[in-house]
Amino acid sequence: MDENSPEQSGPKSFRNDVRLFACKLIDEKVLDFNAFDRLVDLAPSGADLLDFGQLIIDHDICEDFEKVQAILDATCNDIEAGVKAPYDPFDTGECYEELAPESKVKAPDPKIVSSAREAPSPTYQPEATPARKKIPLPKKVPQPEEPAVEKVAEDPSPTKIKFVPSENEVVSEPLSPEANLPADTLMADDESISGLANQALQSLGEATDGAVGPVSSQKRPIDLKPEAPTAKRVSLNEDTLESLAAAASAAIDLGKRASMGVENMPQMAPVHAQSKAEKPGETWISAKGVTMKSPDFASLTGTSEEDFKGFMISLLLYCAEEGYSDLHISADARPFARKYGEVQYLSETVISPEISEALNTRLLSPEQLAYFESEQDYDCAIPFDTGHRFRTNLMKHKDGMAGSYRIVPGSPSPIDSLGYSPQRAEVLKKLLTYHNGLVLVTGPVGSGKTMTLASLVAEMNANRSDHIICVEEPIEIVHQSNQCSVTQRGVGPHTNTFHSALKGALRQDPDIIVIGEMRDLETIEMAISASETGHLVIGTMHTSDASNTLNRLLDVFPPAQQPQIRAMVAESLKGIVCQRLLPAKSGGVVLACELLLNNTAVASLIREGKSQGLSNIMETGKRDGMIVMDNSVLELFQAGKISEETARANIKNEVLLRSLNPTSANEAVPSEESKKRGFFRK
Numbered sequence: 124m125d126e127n128s129p130e131q132s133g134p135k136s137f138r139n140d141v142r143l144f145a146c147k148l149i150d151e152k153v154l155d156f157n158a159f160d161r162l163v164d165l166a167p168s169g170a171d172l173l174d175f176g177q178l179i180i181d182h183d184i185c186e187d188f189e190k191v192q193a194i195l196d197a198t199c200n201d202i203e204a205g206v207k208a209p210y211d212p213f214d215t216g217e218c219y220e221e222l223a224p225e226s227k228v229k230a231p232d233p234k235i236v237s238s239a240r241e242a243p244s245p246t247y248q249p250e251a252t253p254a255r256k257k258i259p260l261p262k263k264v265p266q267p268e269e270p271a272v273e274k275v276a277e278d279p280s281p282t283k284i285k286f287v288p289s290e291n292e293v294v295s296e297p298l299s300p301e302a303n304l305p306a307d308t309l310m311a312d313d314e315s316i317s318g319l320a321n322q323a324l325q326s327l328g329e330a331t332d333g334a335v336g337p338v339s340s341q342k343r344p345i346d347l348k349p350e351a352p353t354a355k356r357v358s359l360n361e362d363t364l365e366s367l368a369a370a371a372s373a374a375i376d377l378g379k380r381a382s383m384g385v386e387n388m389p390q391m392a393p394v395h396a397q398s399k400a401e402k403p404g405e406t407w408i409s410a411k412g413v414t415m416k417s418p419d420f421a422s423l424t425g426t427s428e429e430d431f432k433g434f435m436i437s438l439l440l441y442c443a444e445e446g447y448s449d450l451h452i453s454a455d456a457r458p459f460a461r462k463y464g465e466v467q468y469l470s471e472t473v474i475s476p477e478i479s480e481a482l483n484t485r486l487l488s489p490e491q492l493a494y495f496e497s498e499q500d501y502d503c504a505i506p507f508d509t510g511h512r513f514r515t516n517l518m519k520h521k522d523g524m525a526g527s528y529r530i531v532p533g534s535p536s537p538i539d540s541l542g543y544s545p546q547r548a549e550v551l552k553k554l555l556t557y558h559n560g561l562v563l564v565t566g567p568v569g570s571g572k573t574m575t576l577a578s579l580v581a582e583m584n585a586n587r588s589d590h591i592i593c594v595e596e597p598i599e600i601v602h603q604s605n606q607c608s609v610t611q612r613g614v615g616p617h618t619n620t621f622h623s624a625l626k627g628a629l630r631q632d633p634d635i636i637v638i639g640e641m642r643d644l645e646t647i648e649m650a651i652s653a654s655e656t657g658h659l660v661i662g663t664m665h666t667s668d669a670s671n672t673l674n675r676l677l678d679v680f681p682p683a684q685q686p687q688i689r690a691m692v693a694e695s696l697k698g699i700v701c702q703r704l705l706p707a708k709s710g711g712v713v714l715a716c717e718l719l720l721n722n723t724a725v726a727s728l729i730r731e732g733k734s735q736g737l738s739n740i741m742e743t744g745k746r747d748g749m750i751v752m753d754n755s756v757l758e759l760f761q762a763g764k765i766s767e768e769t770a771r772a773n774i775k776n777e778v779l780l781r782s783l784n785p786t787s788a789n790e791a792v793p794s795e796e797s798k799k800r801g802f803f804r805k
Contacts, residue, residue: 140172142208144198148179149212151194158184163213172198402615403490405597408436410507415440420458420470423478432485436507443511443530448569450530454479454523463712464569464704476523483517483526504531504597504613514599531599535577542714550718550748551700555583558634560697561654563641563676565666570703571714572663573599579661580637584609589634594624596639607635614639625649629656638662644679651688654695668752669699669719669741670734677732685732693726701752705765705773713764715773717752720744753779 137145145162148154154162165178176195179185413436423434442450447460447467454476459468474482484492486505495501501517505528514529538548554562564579566572577600580591584607591607596614603609610631618624621638622645628636641647641662654660666672673692680688701717719725724740741749753776760770760783767783774780 137166137168137170137175137213138172139208140198140202141166141170141175142211142213143201143206144172144175144195145212146208146210147194147198148191151190153185153187153190153194159212401494403488403494404616405504405506405613406486406488406491408486408505408507410436410440410509410511413437413440415444417441418458418469420472420474420478423482428481428485431481435482435485439505439513439528439530440507440509440511442528448530450528451525452479452482452528453520453525456522456525463706463710465706479526480524483524502597502615504599512599512601514597529599532574532577533600535581535600535602536574538578538582541571541575541578543716546748547716547718547750550698550720551579552582554698554700554720555579555587555659557659557697559654559657559659559695561651561692561695562659562661562697563664563672563699564661564702565664565669565672565699566702567665567667572702575700575702576637576639576661576663577602580609583607583635587635590632591635591637592628592631592633593637594618594621594628594639596621621646622649625653629653629658633658635659635661640664641676647676647679648688651691651695655691666701667703668701668717670737672699672701673729673734673737689730689732693721693729696721696726696729703752703773705756705759705769707764708766709764713759715752715755715759716750717741717755718749720747720749722747757782 145154145159149159161182162175162178162184165182166175170178172195176191179191180188185191413433415437418434418438418441423431439450442460445460445462447462448464449461450458451460452458452474455473457468457473458470459466461467484495487495491501491503495517499519501515503515503517505513505515507513510533512531512533514531516527518525538551539545541548543551562579564572564575580593580602583589583591584602584605587607589607591602591609593602593609593611594614595611597616598611598613602611612618612624614621614624618627621640622643625636625638625646626649636650636653636658638646638650638660639662641650641664650660650662664672664675666675676692677685677688698721699717699719701719703715704712705715707713719737719741722740722744725737728734728736728740738751741751742754753774756765756770756773757779759765760767770783771780774783
């Protein structure tokens with residue numbers, strides 16, 4: 124006789140797996156005397172393992188669903204291992220012998236217990252159970268007539284069951300109907316599938332708070348009960364498991380929306396993970412043989428593809444030669460370039476959407492074009508074999524396509540030629556001698572941060588013997604290794620993000636880390652950590668002065684973390700260089716700057732969060748090379764390099780504004796005699 128078959132040893136008999144499950148419930152103290160008596164009353168003779176566990180949940184015999192599920196899983200494992208029940212918990216005397224020692228209760232007379240069971244107390248009648256607020260597990264749905272089951276002949280492969288539906292019955296397709304299993308097929312037994320389904324149904328019941336009704340009888344519900352006591356094997360491949368998980372997630376979301384009273388909900392389509400397209404690398408453009416000339420946009424109608432490419436190469440070379448900093452080509456707009464910050468239109472011809480798309484895409488490789496069509500935004504660098512480089516941004520708007528091209532110098536300039544005074548140029552060079560710490564180069568868009576950063580790298584490359592890792596988006600000015608070994612990485616072609624590049628850089632034995640832009644919390648946090656671990660970190664930010672730079676640097680962190688970050692920055696910060704390009708009287712631009720060098724007073728203010736006091740320290744630190752932006756602008760005005768209008772637009776200090784005089788800058792400073800007279804003078 125099968126050990127799991129019912130045994131005729133009393134009014135009710137149960138299989139071995141049910142007896143083993145009941146023993147574990149008793150051992151784990153999940154059931155007490157009354158609960159066990161009630162369970163015996165509810166369970167029909169010959170009930171299987173899942174029915175027995177279902178009764179515990181349905182009738183509030185135990186609220187801890189997870190614990191019951193864990194005991195059920197352990198029972199299934201023991202059954203597969205051939206473990207038998209140590210005693211018969213349904214034998215009244217033997218059951219109480221197990222329960223009595225723990226609870227110190229004397230086992231009652233079996234005859235009394237048996238007579239009590241014949242007339243159970245009204246307290247434990249199923250119909251007397253109070254209504255539940257939540258549904259841990261939906262009750263069984265009445266099933267229609269069971270379809271005929273045709274079993275496949277036994278073989279060493281996993282068991283397959285073919286369902287033969289009855290008349291007018293809709294049956295879902297089997298999960299794995301193929302005869303030949305794929306190589307990635309996973310195996311799962313009935314109990315595991317039942318557990319997963321029960322968890323999904325439980326979550327759905329809790330989310331809807333009972334709002335989800337019984338399953339429609341138009342489709343035959345799936346019976347998860349095993350046909351035989353031994354665990355059968357069902358083949359499930361990875362796609363099937365992912366589909367099951369997606370369906371469970373969608374059901375839970377549907378239940379939550381139903382509980383909120385959402386009506387007429389549309390049918391949810393399955394969610395598929397979308398992998399982000401890989402950003403392609405640079406493509407060199409051959410500019411040899413192209414004649415540089417003034418562009419004629421009116422002659423572009425009917426131009427061939429190669430002519431569009433040649434026109435674009437000639438246009439970019441022309442802008443670089445004429446000293447333009449940016450070129451803009453947009454649909455339904457006139458093309459223009461920017462020189463010294465001012466817009467200059469290159470033609471009165473309005474570019475059509477077709478011509479704009481042709482001009483902006485002819486310099487892209489097929490991979491770059493496919494990436495742009497996928498993302499509809501694209502940042503890249505276009506290098507020419509003549510040594511010119513152009514930082515490019517392509518995008519789409521309501522009228523068509525647009526492209527912005529930043530003309531990048533072919534090589535970095537020396538620090539002395541950037542426009543800093545000799546004293547401040549020496550301060551910059553001194554900042555580059557540190558072996559650890561944080562140096563920030565800041566300023567608004569178009570203030571020359573890229574050239575300054577490249578000049579700092581070139582200075583270190585010529586005077587130090589270290590390993591420099593630069594992370595940019597994209598790579599603009601290219602550096603060749605000289606005294607230093609220079610590694611340049613572009614976000615997109617070479618690394619996914621600034622954060623991932625910095626994380627990898629810490630394992631690449633760098634001495635100096637250069638960050639093209641510190642824009643998010645992860646990048647800033649990694650930069651501060653790297654500056655504390657023996658690396659010199661140089662980065663850029665889009666801020667106007669030192670005080671705003673520190674506020675931007677620190678305020679990205681959560682308030683609870685800011686005291687720690689302030690202490691770290693107070694120790695690691697070496698200096699902040701803020702710069703601004705102003706239109707010069709004689710044409711072109713001149714550089715105004717603000718320099719903050721870290722000392723004891725500056726570190727104390729940073730640690731205490733009093734960045735508003737930094738300007739006073741920079742005023743008193745002139746001998747060390749520090750200067751405030753307002754004083755730098757005033758110096759340019761007093762030297763006659765900028766106009767009074769430009770000076771007034773860039774000075775915030777009211778005292779300095781009142782000191783401006785269009786006729787003589789020297790009259791702005793009061794004499795010693797007037798100071799002695801005070802306010803009461805004739």
